[in-house]
Amino acid sequence: xxxxxxxxxxxxxxxxxxxxxxxxxxxxxxxxxxxxxxxxxxxxxxxxxxxxxxxxxxxxxxxxxxxxxxxxxxxxxxxxxxxxxxxxxxxxxxxxxxxxxxxxxxxxxxxxxxxxxxxxxxxxxxxxx
Numbered sequence: 001x002x003x004x005x006x007x008x009x010x011x012x013x014x015x016x017x018x019x020x021x022x023x024x025x026x027x028x029x030x031x032x033x034x035x036x037x038x039x040x041x042x043x044x045x046x047x048x049x050x051x052x053x054x055x056x057x058x059x060x061x062x063x064x065x066x067x068x069x070x071x072x073x074x075x076x077x078x079x080x081x082x083x084x085x086x087x088x089x090x091x092x093x094x095x096x097x098x099x100x101x102x103x104x105x106x107x108x109x110x111x112x113x114x115x116x117x118x119x120x121x122x123x124x125x126x127x128x129x
Contacts, residue, residue: 002083003070004120006129009034010063011107012054013096016045023055035066035105037098048098048107064096064107067120067127071103080104084120091119 011034022038026049037048047055054060069080081097084106088095093116096107108116117127 001124001126002080004084004125004127005068005070006117006127007034007066007068008129009066010051010110011035011066012049012051012060012062013064013107014047014049014054014058014060016047016055016058018042018044020045020057022047026053026055035068037100037105039098048096063110065110065113065116067106067108067116069104069106081106083123084125087119087123088116091115093119 018040022045026036026047027038033053034050035048036050036053037046039046047058051062051064054062067084069084081099081104084104085095085097088106088108093108093112098105120127
């Protein structure tokens with residue numbers, strides 16, 4: 001059983017070309033900036049950010065809601081994402097997952113939030129927010 005926080009903002013999953021720079025100001029610290037994840041691969045620059053912070057030139061999918069596992073989590077723990085992904089897959093809710101040093105995050109489509117929360121609660125997780 002995990003404690004999970006539902007963050008209040010809506011989020012976007014964004015794609016920019018692999019050689020793009022991270023947009024100016026996106027990484028500036030702010031108390032109300034929500035969660036931000038930037039990942040570069042050989043084929044893209046992916047950004048997960050609040051829906052109101054989508055870079056102008058990005059291809060973006062919105063709206064998503066963000067769930068944060070209470071942490072910090074020990075990096076040696078196993079099965080954390082599986083305990084979230086399995087009940088959501090069973091409920092046919094698509095996800096985007098990402099992690100930080102301290103914890104795991106999961107995005108679910110805003111239109112499927114009610115089903116997602118019900119599936120996670122049925123699996124035994126506690127959700128706040």
